[in-house]
Amino acid sequence: MSDAYYLQLTEQLRTLIDQNAAQWEGKLPAERSLAERFATTRVTLRQALSQLEGEGLIHRSNRRGWFISPARxxxxxxxxxxxxxxxxxxxxxxxxxxxxxxxxxxxxxxxxxxxxxxxxxxxxxxxxxxxxxxxxxxxxxxxxxxxxxxxxxxxxxxxxxxxxxxxxxxxxxxxxxxxxxxxxxxxxxxxxxxxxxxxxxxxxxxxxxxxxxxxxxxxxxxxxxxxxxxxxxxxx
Amino acid sequence: MSDAYYLQLTEQLRTLIDQNAAQWEGKLPAERSLAERFATTRVTLRQALSQLEGEGLIHRSNRRGWFISPARxxxxxxxxxxxxxxxxxxxxxxxxxxxxxxxxxxxxxxxxxxxxxxxxxxxxxxxxxxxxxxxxxxxxxxxxxxxxxxxxxxxxxxxxxxxxxxxxxxxxxxxxxxxxxxxxxxxxxxxxxxxxxxxxxxxxxxxxxxxxxxxxxxxxxxxxxxxxxxxxxxxx
DNA sequence: GCAAACTTCTGGTCTATACCAATCGATCGG
DNA sequence: CCGATCGATTGGTATAGACCAGAAGTTTGC
The missing domain is CATH 3.40.1410.10 (Chorismate lyase-like)
Known part of the structure; x- marks a missing residue:
């Protein structure tokens, strides 16, 4: 089911992004800092981010970081x-x-x-x-x-x-x-x-x-x- | 650019799949055996497989393995x-x-x-x-x-x-x-x-x-x- | 004051390993 | 002969760390 940690992480990130979208000005914090905040690895963190990427909520600019996606x-x-x-x-x-x-x-x-x-x-x-x-x-x-x-x-x-x-x-x-x-x-x-x-x-x-x-x-x-x-x- | 190993792997897998599609009857060998064959980790191997999945060449049946996708x-x-x-x-x-x-x-x-x-x-x-x-x-x-x-x-x-x-x-x-x-x-x-x-x-x-x-x-x-x-x- | 050089940070990639749960195949029992 | 049980296999998930190259920010030098 949805007991995988990265899926919980996905939800937590989703609300975190909702709340901080304005102050972040569209760019998410560095992966390392997010991973630390949630006490997990970059690998797992990235799995959660990829999930949100698949949904179209966020996207990556190559080697530049994660950004909140505008409306389609x-x-x-x-x-x-x-x-x-x-x-x-x-x-x-x-x-x-x-x-x-x-x-x-x-x-x-x-x-x-x-x-x-x-x-x-x-x-x-x-x-x-x-x-x-x-x-x-x-x-x-x-x-x-x-x-x-x-x-x-x-x-x-x-x-x-x-x-x-x-x-x-x-x-x-x-x-x-x-x-x-x-x-x-x-x-x-x-x-x-x-x-x-x-x-x-x-x-x-x-x-x-x-x-x-x-x-x-x-x-x-x-x-x-x-x-x-x-x-x-x-x-x- | 495309010097990432998983991208080379993607190409090798692509031709491997082409050649063996018939004898495999649509189902790819186990990840561990493919990883061993290419002398890499399952993680990297999966990254290459995911690439082909994104292209629509193969797909996963949950916990069942990788399969060659039929025509759209x-x-x-x-x-x-x-x-x-x-x-x-x-x-x-x-x-x-x-x-x-x-x-x-x-x-x-x-x-x-x-x-x-x-x-x-x-x-x-x-x-x-x-x-x-x-x-x-x-x-x-x-x-x-x-x-x-x-x-x-x-x-x-x-x-x-x-x-x-x-x-x-x-x-x-x-x-x-x-x-x-x-x-x-x-x-x-x-x-x-x-x-x-x-x-x-x-x-x-x-x-x-x-x-x-x-x-x-x-x-x-x-x-x-x-x-x-x-x-x-x-x-x- | 501005462009070039340098440093730091960060994302992209990779290794090695481990555990769990679902699946599958084989064995067993009726 | 067929269904149930059991064990090996396999995919899904996760940890811990590492290196590299590109991006970004800072300093330097003209």
């Missing part, structure tokens, strides 16, 4: 809204950093869009933040014919907006796939978290309003920063 | 199809065990359906299997007026089918919410996994074709048994 971002994958839009709509601050711009082939993207494997793409890799916490990294694979000078002009702005304003593409999701994952060492490093941290992988194939393939999107989210919510039509 | 079930939450339907549609075998039948109030369900907090419900708790692996437990909260004798007659069959055939309700999802979670001790026990195992919590509010509230559904899935896939309309 609510995301409706069936709505065709960009990241910036729905982050701001929830009263929070979006930010984007561009990590890479290059031309490359990428068979998975090609397949998802119904194009030949050797189809070249414009590849944009970027990291996105909510209130200055990095919550996801993503790779975008854009069909070059639809946005020729993209690699030269792209600098972190909204891609949906850019495609609409500059090239007149009105985008719509075609298919979305979501799976839980353990973040790869690379993804983890880019998100400043420990390798193997739990994540959510979201892939989207995106067409324009004439059903032409425009881009393929591979997102890797921190598992605790997202709440998927779908409101279905029919109503009212 | 593909699930489209926007489709109004029952569990049995889409499991069979993927060539797999669904099964349901009823854990509890009772009458109770449940404010979260009431709120999601727009009913008063003291609204009583018929509560059905059941565990569902795919190919004899328990993959989820769920609690159903059904509005009694819509299915009066439900608690007396329910015995594990398809609830959607029952509501349609006996009471003439044609169900449709209204809202769906998905969050990653750590399974509660109770959920974990009912799924025969260790407490704190990663899970996916899916809640659905379900109405009939006249927009009358029918039921509220709280599902707790093993994180590795599900692949959410949404195909959006508009096309073809």
């Amino acid at each position: 971002l609510v995301y409706d994958p069936t709505r065709d809204a960009g990241f910036n839009d729905y982050v701001r709509a929830q009263g929070r601050q979006p930010r984007t950093a561009v990590l890479k711009l290059e031309a490359r082939v990428h068979p998975p993207a090609a397949r998802a869009l119904g194009l030949p494997d050797d189809q070249p793409f414009h590849h944009i890799r970027r990291r996105r933040y909510v209130d200055d916490r990095a919550v996801l990294v993503e790779s975008l694979w854009v069909v070059p014919e639809r946005a020729p000078e993209l690699l030269e002009i792209y600098a972190g702005q909204s891609l949906w907006g850019l495609l609409r304003e500059r090239w007149g593409h009105f985008l719509a999701n075609r298919s979305i796939r979501m799976v839980s994952e353990a973040l790869s060492p690379m993804d983890a490093e880019e998100l400043l978290v420990a390798p193997g941290t739990a994540g959510l992988n979201i892939n989207r194939a995106i067409l324009d309003d004439q059903q032409r393939p425009i881009e393929y999107d591979e997102e890797h989210w921190l598992h605790d920063s997202l709440c998927i919510s779908v409101e279905l039509s029919g109503q009212q | 079930l593909v699930y489209d939450p926007t489709r109004d199809a029952g569990f049995n339907d889409y499991v069979r549609a993927q060539g797999r075998q669904p099964r349901t065990a009823v854990l509890k039948l009772e009458a109770r109030v449940h404010p979260p369900a009431a709120r999601a359906l727009g009913l008063p907090d003291d609204q009583p419900f018929h509560h059905i708790r059941r565990r569902r299997y795919v190919d004899d692996r328990a993959v989820l437990v769920e609690s159903l909260w059904v509005v009694p007026e819509r299915a009066p004798e439900l608690l007396e007659i329910y015995a594990g069959q398809s609830l959607w089918g029952l509501l349609r055939e006996r009471w003439g309700h044609f169900l449709a999802n209204r809202s769906i919410r998905m969050v990653s979670e750590a399974l509660s001790p109770m959920d974990a026990e009912e799924l025969l996994v260790a407490p704190g195992t990663a899970g996916l919590n899916i809640n659905r509010a379900i109405l009939d074709d006249q927009q009358r509230p029918i039921e509220y559904d709280e599902e707790h899935w093993l994180h590795d048994s599900l692949c959410i896939s949404v195909e959006l309309s508009g096309q073809q």
Whole structure:
């Protein structure tokens, strides 16, 4: 049952965090000091912390310590809204950093869009933040014919907006796939978290309003920063 | 970066599992024997196994050992199809065990359906299997007026089918919410996994074709048994 | 006044070991 | 032949300590 010590510890930590969240300013005390306070080992203490991490209450910034997690971002994958839009709509601050711009082939993207494997793409890799916490990294694979000078002009702005304003593409999701994952060492490093941290992988194939393939999107989210919510039509 | 020994171990285990999956019949050797084979401690070995668990390659049956995970079930939450339907549609075998039948109030369900907090419900708790692996437990909260004798007659069959055939309700999802979670001790026990195992919590509010509230559904899935896939309309 | 160098602290990883309780397989008894 | 009993095995949990590299804070030097 729940007589394991680390599970009791989990509960004690939960209330401790509740009470001291304000004065700690979001960052938990050092593991060694917490372990001492509860008269246990770091190993056991970490087991309890990992439990709370799994619940999404706290998270780790790699080698930097444990932090209290903010509320999850609510995301409706069936709505065709960009990241910036729905982050701001929830009263929070979006930010984007561009990590890479290059031309490359990428068979998975090609397949998802119904194009030949050797189809070249414009590849944009970027990291996105909510209130200055990095919550996801993503790779975008854009069909070059639809946005020729993209690699030269792209600098972190909204891609949906850019495609609409500059090239007149009105985008719509075609298919979305979501799976839980353990973040790869690379993804983890880019998100400043420990390798193997739990994540959510979201892939989207995106067409324009004439059903032409425009881009393929591979997102890797921190598992605790997202709440998927779908409101279905029919109503009212 | 990936010079941590447990990450190398993870890779070695990955190929080892690939090669021996058949002869092991899905169950990995004992931790002690694996630890010995790789000349390391059980602690480190378990860290590597946990990594693969996070990826969804293997899973634990509580105190029973490590098992190779079957392919994920593909699930489209926007489709109004029952569990049995889409499991069979993927060539797999669904099964349901009823854990509890009772009458109770449940404010979260009431709120999601727009009913008063003291609204009583018929509560059905059941565990569902795919190919004899328990993959989820769920609690159903059904509005009694819509299915009066439900608690007396329910015995594990398809609830959607029952509501349609006996009471003439044609169900449709209204809202769906998905969050990653750590399974509660109770959920974990009912799924025969260790407490704190990663899970996916899916809640659905379900109405009939006249927009009358029918039921509220709280599902707790093993994180590795599900692949959410949404195909959006508009096309073809 | 500011950047560089250094020190301390801390999280990430690992070893070695131990105990318990649940499981599983084998043995035993009817 | 089958169910119950018993013992070995195994996973879950926990202790005690250790080392390293990165982060953070402090001091130094220009």
